[in-house]
Amino acid sequence: MGSCKGFLDLEPKSEATDENFWKTQNDANSAVAGMYALLRTALNGGYGIAHYAYGDLASDEISSSNTYPYSHVVNMNWSLSLAASNTGDAMYLLRRYDNFYKVIDQANRVIKYVGSMDNSVFDNARTKNFLLGEAYYIRAFTYFYLGRIWGGVPILTEAIAPIYAENQPAATPEQVMEQSLKDLQEAKKLLDWKNLVNADFAVRANKGAAFALEAHIGAWVGNYSTTIAAADSIIDSENYFYVSRDSIAYKTIFNGKSSEGIFEISQSANNEGTSVGIGDYTLATPKYHRLHASPKLTVTKIRVDELFNDRADKRRKFTMDTTVNTSFVICNKYSNLTYPEEGNNAVPVFKNNIIIFRFSDIKLLKAEALAATGRATEAKALLDEVRMMSGLGTWSGTGSLMKAIFDERARELFLEGHRYYDMVRLYKHHGIYEFLSTRMSQEQFQRGKYRWPFDPSLLNQNPLLIQTPFWATVGF
Structure with a gap:
C-alpha cells in the first residue's frame, strides 16, 4: 500500500494493484490501517520527533537543544541553509510535507475504492460506513495539521493515476481549514462513538475524535461557538474520564489508551516502539536513558518553577524530576521504555503513544471558548475542575482569566504538542504575546x-507553490 516519493506525485504506483486489491472487508480494513501507519511515519519524521518539533520546541517550554538541528528549530532559525544533496537532514525533512501527502493520498484511495466496493463484502453497512468515516477523519486531521504548520497548502481530494498527476498551487489558509x-x-x-473493535479505542478514529478535531479547528480559526458545541458532545457522551493525577495512574496517559485518550498515534503495543522518539530527547541518566548525561532538549528549572509555581501541583511532582540537576529538569512523561539488550550501552525502545487529543485538553479548550464568548x-468552573484534579485550589481570580486558562493548558499539556499553537492562538485571538x-x-x-x-526543494519542484509570506522575505 505504498505511495510515491515525488512531490505531490503521490498516487498509487500501479492502477493494476488497485484493480486487484479492493475485494474484501479485510482489504478495506488493511488500507485504513495503512493510513494510521503513514500518519505515524509523518509525526515521527525529522529524526523521530516531528510532532514535538512543530508543537513544542519553539515555545516557552524548551530553552535550548544540544543536538543539531534542533538548536535551530528551538530558536526559529527555520531558514537554515542546506546543501541540495543533504536530503536526510532533519531541517530539510521538517520543511517538506511529503509524508503528510502520503497520508492524504491513502485516505483519498480509501474514500474512492471502499466507497465503490459492493456492500455484500462487508459484515454490515455500519462497518463500511465506519471505514469510510475513518478516511474522511484522517484527511480532515491531516489538512488541519498542515494548515497550522504552513497555512496554505495544496488541496488534493481525489486519487488520481500517476499519468494525470500535476503540481498544484497552495490554497489559502482559510480554504485549508474549510476543507478540513x-x-x-x-x-x-459515518463514525460511531464506539470503534469497530474495542481494542482500537483512541488509536483509531471514532466520533469522539471527530468532535475533538472540530473543537480544535473552531479554536484555531476563532469560531468559539463551534468549539463549545463540539466539546459538549464529547463531555455529554460520557465515554471519556479523567485519569487520577497520582503517580503511577497518571503515567498511563502517556503509555496510551487511558480513559482520557480521545485520539492517539499508537506506538506502545507489543510489536511497536521507537528508539528515536521524544523520550530519546527528554530523558537522561541517572534515573532514565543510560546513554545521555543530559537531555537533548533542555527544560530549565527556572521555567518549571515559574510555570508550576504551586508545589502542591501533582503534575510537577509526578512528571518533572527537578532535583537531578541545578540547571535542567527531566520531563518524564515519556519514560515508558525497555532495554531489549543488557549492558550500559543498550539502546532503549520507547513505548509511548503520541497523545493528540485527550479529555482535559478538551475541557480547557471549552473553558477558553467560554471565556472568549x-x-x-x-x-472558571472548568478551569477549577482541572486545577483541583491536579491538587491545586481554585483560581484566585487575580489577573486575566484567559491567561489563567492558557497557563493551565501549559501545565496540563506540557510537551504534548500543543503549547506552540496555544501561544499563536493566545496572541492572534486574545492579544497576549508570550x-x-x-x-x-x-x-x-x-x-x-x-x-x-x-523547503526550497519544494519550490523548485513545483513552480505553482509560493513561499510562505515571512520566509519569502528572508531568503535561504
Missing part, C-alpha cells in the same frame, strides 16, 4: 514568521 471541516462533517455522519463563570523576542518579535509574528517555510 468539510471532511469532518462527512466523518461525523463572555461566559466567565462557566469558564514568545521570546529573540525568537520572534511581534512584528515578525504579524508578517507570518510563526508559520514554517517550505
